[in-house]
Amino acid sequence: MSHHTPHVKTRGGRKTAVGNVGRPPVSWALPGILFFAVFAIVPLAIAVYLSFCQWDGLNSPTPTGLDNWTRLFKDPEFRQAAWLSLLLTTISWAFQTPVALLLGVWAAGRQRSRAVLSAVFFIPLLLSTTAIAMLFHALLDPNFGVITEIGPWFGIDPNIMGSSTGALLTVAFVGGWQFMPFHTLIYQGGARQIPEVLYQAAEMDGAGMFRQFFHITLPQLRHTITTSSVLMIVGSLTYFDTVLIMTKGGPGTDTTVLPYLMYRTGFQTYDLGYAAAIATALVVVATALSLILVRFSGFGNMRSTREGM
């Protein structure tokens, strides 16, 4: 045969003629696969290998078997960092999702003012994380920042970054401030996919705005919620730059989340083997969490954007 005949099979082994129409052969994916292998799979494999070694970055790595891993499970610092990472992720998710959802649904409307305002909302996403962290750091300076003027009006102690809870909440807030526009955009796209007829029908049945939102918008957006949540969770778990610039893991170790602990272990203590173990653990946790989320929300069953109508 001189031309490629695609023999794509489904799990059941049946040929699905419809699914094959217009699909390019597998070889088209090769550049992508190669790229992914070189920049993601190979480094990941090296990190996994290093997690079984001791390495100071100068001499050659020496294999030490499971040493790093047994240490990991006993290390109170790792446990604290894992807990803080989960806490930060939960706070970020709980804070960003409702706001992004409401803003997104609102922005899905068609008035001109909304388009302009949506563009304004989008601005934080265009700034670099470092710039944002430095900006908020300056605003929250306990002696000279804006917080010393505004804080007392709301009964807020200007020493936010110096208190454990305050520092963690600030990190969550700053991250949310930056990435909420992105999730708003996702929800806006999702909300625009909802057929108008559903709302027209609901209106005829006498459903008000709240019932429409809870009985049409929210259920229709459930896959969008999953997508946004997966991105949010993976993003929050790998939260690093804001912590580095704003709190340096402090006060004490109260904002030393997993990625920062990994950085400190790897690039300040030069214990690169143990840092690789922390990194690998982080990959495992993040992958597991997103898989669980996808499974339980039925995201994997989705075949078209109209699914669930």
Added chain:
Amino acid sequence: MVMAGLLAGCGTSGGSGSDGGTITAYVYGDDAVKVQQAAVTKFNKTSKVKVKLVSVPGTDYVNKLRSAMGSPSAPDVFFNWGGGSIKPYVDAKQLVDLTSTVKNDATLKDGFLPSIMTAGSLDGKIYGVPMRGMQPVMLFYNKTLFAENKLEAPKTWEDLQNAITTFKAKGITPFALGGADKWPELMWMEYLLDRIGGPEVFQKIQNGDTSGWGDPAVLKAAQTVKELVDQGAFGKNFNSVDYGNGGAPTLLNKGKAAMHLMGSWEYSTQLGKAPEFAKKDLGWTAFPTVAGGVGDAADVVGNPTNYWSINARTKHKDAAIAFLKTMASQEYAKALVDNGDIPTTSNAASMLSTSPNPQFANDQYSLVQKAPSFTLSWDQALESQYATPLLTELSKLFAGKSTPEQFVAAMKAVK
């Protein structure tokens, strides 16, 4: 003009035949680089082997050096802090042992203050040649605030306590402290331990005996830290104040804080941020004595200076040593003085009158010259595997997240 002509002539005749090769030198990239650049330019005029200076931005310096030294493109010569900062490289046999070179060379042997040479050594071996100014930690204060409150610069712990009480009553933070950066907190621990137990306690730890953390003087120093924190000596919000972005220095020059324990670079920092204040109101003194302590009140902590070390894999060892020798020259020392630094060369005293601030320069020089001991900043003296946990544990102690006893226990447990 004549000199330039001679040198140019040299260059054309020398450079015509042979290519001598290149030495790459990594240096910490800040304002002082221009002094090293001038030295390199001068050296290159007469040397066949040329030095190429690579200025690495300060915040990236340690990381970049570390990755470079583990790779084939390692520098031939590099800037460091001596002590623990070079220990990994010494252990990996990557540095040239300069002990005999220095001993057999009058220029190097007599060129520098002995305490400075010793401070950069490891296990009695010399791996570095001093190349920048000295950076002792001093107690800076606001002269106007002290005069207004009829106080003198504190010499004893009693004076210090008196100053704390007085300033607190006036709503002035006694000490500015950049706690968010962690390392400014270390300066307190360094001086307190030195005054309470003498320099030997930390020397023991530096020499690899971690049981030294169990010395009663360490606990006493940590308890003193806690007392100061609880007293409000550093104010309430020092945990969210930085040094790096100017938080702590601004507290001092705005009169919100009365004192600041900081490296001698505080002077140039203030000169940059608040020139008027630096010239008129900024005072400086040594760290006071601590009641019941056995340490000599003349002891100093900080960074004695920075050093050049030579990579053992260099192809141009002799040329590298020749370059290092130029660091002892009068001309190089003069360039440092003009830049506001205090050189660690033995002849430096005579040049200090041309410093931007001769009084500050002289006070600093005599402080170091008279010091029986100059303890290298702990985070540079110790290897990173101890230094990083030290800063973390100290930050917990200052933030009230751990007790002095927990601090000691945690440091004893670091492996």
